[in-house]
């Protein structure tokens with residue numbers, strides 16, 4: 049035998065093993081205002097200091113002007129139905145052209161929407177390989193508190209995320225994975241650089257012939273480390289040092305709640321989501337107040353409930369930057385008609401004049 053698997057390569061005990069990349073607990077000192085961070089972006093920094101959140105005024109309400117319910121004409125209703133029928137291959141346009149309208153019944157559908165635009169801040173330790181970049185550490189000053197770090201605001205009511213390096217939080221340390229060496233021991237060959245030949249199980253011979261896979265040596269070069277027994281450290285990319293810093297993640301979210309009173313048993317409410325209405329009332333301010341005196345009491349009640357919900361839910365975890373409440377009038381007309389002596393009906397909804405119908409007469413009806 050020309051070799052066994054037991055005397056492979058040299059083993060350097062000074063090169064550390066490959067390890068998970070997170071630094072061990074206590075590796076970094078706490079920075080005032082950012083205590084208890086485990087790493088990543090997961091640690092929330094709430095609630096914001098009370099002065100950062102607006103305080104609602106007591107017993108304040110909002111009044112909405114009157115509106116007129118829109119209606120469609122017979123021509124508009126017929127055009128809408130024709131357009132709908134043309135989009136469905138199994139429907140004929142003939143009934144739509146020749147039907148007789150019996151009644152066009154407009155309904156009052158209000159859509160209430162509350163938007164609360166919030167800012168949330170979280171922080172965590174991050175690191176990157178140290179390549180002689182400036183170390184903005186505590187020697188340059190005290191790190192500003194999380195809610196005092198200036199940010200560039202996105203447009204109102206848009207979702208956005210911004211990541212910021214907390215000033216003066218940087219610290220340079222030897223890499224905790226490779227202990228500053230820049231290399232880690234190959235775990236595939238345990239640092240030997242070679243592996244036992246799997247074809248001949250390290251005997252060098254197979255079926256009484258020299259093993260062709262290892263040329264009789266009984267071992268082969270480790271493919272994982274190319275025979276070196278070690279690899280470049282994945283964490284510091286071989287430079288041996290890491291720059292740690294606190295990363296602040298600022299998240300802006302537009303939190304939306306929508307409500308439509310359910311008063312049309314024959315019309316599926318989810319259809320309203322696809323269409324727009326006429327926003328006849330838009331009220332925007334840092335905080336908005338419950339609607340009062342509007343003809344539809346359910347809208348008043350919902351406005352009170354949702355405003356309270358948003359205030360309680362978001363002021364404890366985020367900063368409320370702006371609110372907006374909108375009432376839209378969503379057109380909805382129930383059109384009743386006759387065709388070939390039978391009665392049918394369909395709905396026209398939204399400012400787009402979309403059509404919803406359960407039943408439509410077929411053109412090949414026999415009288």
Ligand SMILES: [Zn+2]
Nearest residue numbers: 245248259262
């Ligand atoms: Zn072999």
Ligand SMILES: [Zn+2]
Nearest residue numbers: 234237270273
């Ligand atoms: Zn190896």
Ligand SMILES: [Zn+2]
Nearest residue numbers: 223226281284
């Ligand atoms: Zn390293």
